[in-house]
Amino acid sequence: MNKIELLAPAKDLKKAYTAIRYGADAVYVGGKKYSLRSRASNFSLEDIKKAVEFAREYHKKIYVTVNMVFHDEDLFGIVEYLKDLEAIGVSAIIIESLGLMHIAKKYAPKLECHISTQLSVTNSEAVKELAFLGADRVVLAREVAMKEIEVIAKRVKVPLEVFIHGGMCSNYSGRCTLSNRMTLRDANRGGCAQSCRWKYDVYKGEKLISSEDCPLSMSSKDLRATEYIERMIKANIASLKIEGRMKSDYYIAQITKTYRKMIDEISYGQTLSKERIAYYNNELDKAENRPSDDGFLSGDCDHSKHLYGVNGAGVTHEFVAYVKDFDLKCGRALIEVRNKFAKGDLIEVFGPDMNNERFKVEEMYTLDEELVEVANQPMELLWIRVPFLIKTHYMMRKVIR
Helix, strand or coil, X not given: CCXXXXXXXXXXXXXXXXXXXXXXXXXXXXXXXXXXXXXXXXXXXXXXXXXXXXXXXXXCEEEEEECCCCCHHHHCCHHXXXXXXXXXXXXXXXXXXXXXXXXXXXXXXXXXXXXXXXXXXXXXXXXHHHHHHCCCEEECCCCCCHHHHHHHHHHCCCCEEEEEEECCCCCHHHCCCHHHHHHCCCHHHCCCCCHHHCCECCEECCEECCCCCCCECCEECEEEXXXXXXXXXXXXXXXXXXXXXXXXXXHHHHHHHHHHHHHHHHHCCCCCCHHHHHHHHHHHHCCCCCCEECCCCCCCCCHHHEECCCCXXXXXXXXXXXXXXXXXXXXXXXXXXXXXXXXXXXXXXXECCEEEEEEECCXXXXXXXXXXXXXXXXXXXXXXXXXXXXXXXXXXXXXXC
């Protein structure tokens, strides 16, 4: 069975560090220009350099998205930018433009060129042609079924990348102009306003036909590929990709760790039972805020895979604290508060190298050793008594149900 890459997203430097600590083999980030997530914090060249240096310590890689739909005016400065990425030590760029691939191969040949899902690659002949033109990896469209992925993988030699988790676009491979027309923000040049996820009143003539309590949305459920990971590994897919460059530190940690453990379990020769898949789905639920399913992987995509009304998922856990330090002698952790919790709450702790452990909050103190009953000041530093050993960079979440 091949060694498969787990590829995680990051919208800023801290989240890149988190993705690597929590098990990603590679992290993809966006620069200040040329990226499809302009509303993410995004990385300066100095930040990208820091990410590359940190990744190298863990023997991991950094990829940079240069995947906007280029117009001629966008090409200004691109050669210098690609040369800078190459000099910094970025392993690959993720691109939509074949013209940009030609430029990269000419001026920054050490950069691998990974073809973005934006190019909507759905068949083996397209993959072969892209490889002939110089592509080092092809990211398949999210509209490809698992059985099609397996066929394509058998027919091509270039490495393939497949999305396994995260947001799905209601249009083909993100080729949407709703945002352009409704907000004057170009979805394919970095400005998507996610208009499909807005709430709409629907009228027939002058009569409101949508529910006042549940307006219409047009968004898709999120993708979750837990039942297909083993087949993807056996098909020799090169990289499994998590979507979510707009997501939180907690989301990146939990989703990355869950798929890391799942991939490792399969790679050790285990065939996952329904019970084990259910366990991993439960772990993913702890970070979700929208319903999810298998998208197009099953080969079907009917109305059940869309969110026409309510588009929020039932939250089961809430991220409440980030561990900054642990005093082994006193048995307490220094935490950075993120969300409200209180004495008596049930807290679950997780980290890159530990199984989840729970404890009931009994004692919390300020840095001046004053007793605290409720932690409700975001970013405040507190001491909290923990009945087991934990480490820096672990996280805490409140168990809601």
